[in-house]
Amino acid sequence: xxxxxxxxAAIAGALVLLIAAFLIGxxxxxxxKVGFLPFFTDPAWNPTEALYNLxxxxxxTLFAAAGSxxxxxxxxxxxxxxxxxxxPAGIALLYRRLIELLAGIPSVVYGFWGLxxxxxxxxxxxxxxxxxxxxxxxxxxxxxxxxxxxADASFAKVPPAYLQGAASLGLSRWGTIWGVxxxxxxxxxxxxxILETGRxxxxxxxxxxxxxxxxxxxxxxFDPIRTLTANIALEMAYALGDHRSALFVSGxxxxxxxxxxxxxxxxxxxxxxxx
Amino acid sequence: MAKPLQRSSPSRxxxxxxxxxxxxxxxxxxxxxxxxxxxxxILWRGAGQISWDFLxxxxxxxxxxxxxxxxxxxxxLILVVCLSVSLPLGxxxxxxxxxxxxxxxxxxxxxxxxxxxxxxxxxxxxxxFGYTFFAQTLxxxxxxxxxGLTLACMVLPILIRxxxxxxxxxxADYRLSAASLGLSRTATLWHLLLPAAVPGIVVGLxxxxxxAIAETAALIFTSGYVDRMPTSLLDSGRAxxxxxxxxxxxxxxxxxxxxxxxLVLVVLLIxxxxxxxxxxxxxxxxxxxxxx
Numbered sequence: 001x002x003x004x005x006x007x008x009a010a011i012a013g014a015l016v017l018l019i020a021a022f023l024i025g026x027x028x029x030x031x032x033k034v035g036f037l038p039f040f041t042d043p044a045w046n047p048t049e050a051l052y053n054l055x056x057x058x059x060x061t062l063f064a065a066a067g068s069x070x071x072x073x074x075x076x077x078x079x080x081x082x083x084x085x086x087x088p089a090g091i092a093l094l095y096r097r098l099i100e101l102l103a104g105i106p107s108v109v110y111g112f113w114g115l116x117x118x119x120x121x122x123x124x125x126x127x128x129x130x131x132x133x134x135x136x137x138x139x140x141x142x143x144x145x146x147x148x149x150x151a152d153a154s155f156a157k158v159p160p161a162y163l164q165g166a167a168s169l170g171l172s173r174w175g176t177i178w179g180v181x182x183x184x185x186x187x188x189x190x191x192x193x194i195l196e197t198g199r200x201x202x203x204x205x206x207x208x209x210x211x212x213x214x215x216x217x218x219x220x221x222f223d224p225i226r227t228l229t230a231n232i233a234l235e236m237a238y239a240l241g242d243h244r245s246a247l248f249v250s251g252x253x254x255x256x257x258x259x260x261x262x263x264x265x266x267x268x269x270x271x272x273x274x275x
Numbered sequence: 276m277a278k279p280l281q282r283s284s285p286s287r288x289x290x291x292x293x294x295x296x297x298x299x300x301x302x303x304x305x306x307x308x309x310x311x312x313x314x315x316x317i318l319w320r321g322a323g324q325i326s327w328d329f330l331x332x333x334x335x336x337x338x339x340x341x342x343x344x345x346x347x348x349x350x351x352l353i354l355v356v357c358l359s360v361s362l363p364l365g366x367x368x369x370x371x372x373x374x375x376x377x378x379x380x381x382x383x384x385x386x387x388x389x390x391x392x393x394x395x396x397x398x399x400x401x402x403x404f405g406y407t408f409f410a411q412t413l414x415x416x417x418x419x420x421x422x423g424l425t426l427a428c429m430v431l432p433i434l435i436r437x438x439x440x441x442x443x444x445x446x447a448d449y450r451l452s453a454a455s456l457g458l459s460r461t462a463t464l465w466h467l468l469l470p471a472a473v474p475g476i477v478v479g480l481x482x483x484x485x486x487a488i489a490e491t492a493a494l495i496f497t498s499g500y501v502d503r504m505p506t507s508l509l510d511s512g513r514a515x516x517x518x519x520x521x522x523x524x525x526x527x528x529x530x531x532x533x534x535x536x537x538l539v540l541v542v543l544l545i546x547x548x549x550x551x552x553x554x555x556x557x558x559x560x561x562x563x564x565x566x567x
Contacts, residue, residue: 001460001461001503002371002375004367005367005368005370005371006371006375006382008363008364008367008368008387009367009368009371009372009383009386012364012365012368012386012390012431012565013368013385013386013389013390014389015389015393015428016389016390016392016393016396016433017389018404019393019400019401019404019428022403022407022408022412023400023403023404023435026407046388063384075302075305075306076300077304077430078298078299079303080304081284081299082299082300084301086296086300086303088297089305095303095307096304098307098310099464101310101337101545102306102310102422102484103317104489104544104545104548105313105489105541105544106488106489106490106491106516106540106541106544108491108516108517108519108520108537109313109317109489109519109537109541110313110487111520111523111539112519112520112523112537113313113316113317113537114531115317115523115524116523116530117312117504125375136548141309141313144306152444159409159488159501168340170294172289172291172366173295173296174291174295174296175291175292192562195395198395200398201397202396202398202400203491204397204398204399204491204492205516205520208524209520209523209524217535229397229399229492232399232402232403233399233402233492233495236402236403236406236495237495237496237498239471246381247403248303248403249382251399251403253506254397254400255396255400256398258396259392259395260397261395262392262394262395263392263531265391266388266391274464
């Protein structure tokens with residue numbers, strides 16, 4: 001009984017190694033041929049002519065993720081404060097359900113809505129429309145529930161005694177939140193930010209649908225961009241040989257980034273018990 | 276818990292307090308408005324598409340006409356494959372982690388850490404993996420089986436996390452009483468812990484189904500684009516989310532059926548969520564009742 005369960009757990013635990021092994025195995029042909037550096041130094045991304053510069057797409061991924069994290073973090077934390085400290089109980093319950101529903105909307109639906117509604121709006125403001133900005137805004141909506149729900153949970157864990165102490169000191173509501181609640185919930189909030197960053201880096205469909213997919217380093221937020229994830233989704237269908245391997249390299253970079261984030265999040269999480 | 280804050284306390288800087296309250300309320304209102312905008316848009320423009328024919332007929336003319344019948348069948352089959360693999364694997368792992376390992380057990384910690392990483396892996400990377408492993412190495416090709424198995428890897432961490440919490444929520448008294456009555460560990464597990472952990476398992480199931488049904492990127496290269504009615508699990512089958520993607524990106528004039536499909540997908544997710552919540556509550560009540 002125990003042995004069979006342990007075997008099952010071992011399979012589940014080994015999956016991530018299997019994925020990493022397959023990614024590395026598929027990247028080996030191109031890495032052995034050209035090495036790792038050309039992926040950042042080649043003049044362009046033109047895999048049919050053996051030019052593999054991933055840098056513009058890496059920038060695209062990083063800019064879109066950074067912009068959406070900068071927007072979604074304050075919005076998500078404020079909306080968690082609304083749930084915990086400002087809304088009447090009934091409204092807080094409804095609002096929490098709404099955030100949960102937002103978290104459940106598929107990325108392809110966000111992408112579709114962005115494509116038919118948001119992109120034309122941005123296009124009227126500053127052509128062409130499909131742009132880094134559209135990607136940032138759609139990503140913001142997609143990752144906002146992650147921050148809001150984790151912040152909500154870490155606010156709920158703040159010991160009631162802290163709040164009573166603040167009230168007896170005559171602190172204002174905002175004074176209590178800013179001076180007592182946020183420091184006490186710090187590590188939980190940070191975990192939320194790391195989780196949303198991971199989600200923003202890995203998002204594919206929505207960003208593929210609204211960003212225009214031009215391979216270039218963006219000069220403004222109205223420029224179309226292509227992210228690493230979108231590049232895989234767009235080119236995998238017809239990629240052969242080294243081109244295919246190069247796409248796996250971008251998959252490996254993504255997995256490396258996300259793994260690093262998860263390890264950092266895991267390292268921060270235990271602190272919460274002492275807070 | 277938030278009670279001490281509800282009282283209007285003498286404020287040190289009333290304008291800052293008022294400004295922040297205004298800010299918090301506006302953020303909540305803006306988010307609600309955006310949610311209403313998205314849902315209203317999809318409901319308004321999708322509702323006109325929905326009919327019995329739309330739900331049952333095969334798509335024609337690249338999806339511009341006809342319906343989504345075969346696509347719903349493929350989506351269901353992918354989900355069945357996904358759950359029939361991930362549920363036993365996930366439950367077994369959850370039981371092992373919560374009932375048979377101590378919190379400081381090295382192996383248990385290793386498995387948990389690797390599941391944490393697995394839950395962060397981007398879905399397109401699951402797609403790459405599923406394509407090379409299931410479709411090519413195992414020779415399953417672009418098929419419902421490949422897609423379902425890929426999704427099974429993807430939902431596994433969610434399933435395990437929730438089921439584990441379900442088992443942890445069972446009071447320690449249950450295990451002690453069972454042990455003192457001389458029940459074997461297997462009997463305790465089947466008759467006591469499993470029924471008592473049902474709410475957690477159901478929650479995990481819902482979250483897993485939600486993630487699987489919403490997934491697109493991992494399915495493009497595994498279950499594929501073919502929109503015919505599948506005749507076996509080795510046929511390629513187009514999932515609903517892939518259909519929405521294809522209609523809006525590759526089919527000029529496909530917006531109307533895409534709205535219809537998006538509405539079906541969103542309604543499906545909301546219904547699943549509600550139904551499983553309800554089942555979870557009922558079952559936990561029944562098992563509690565049975566115990567007393």
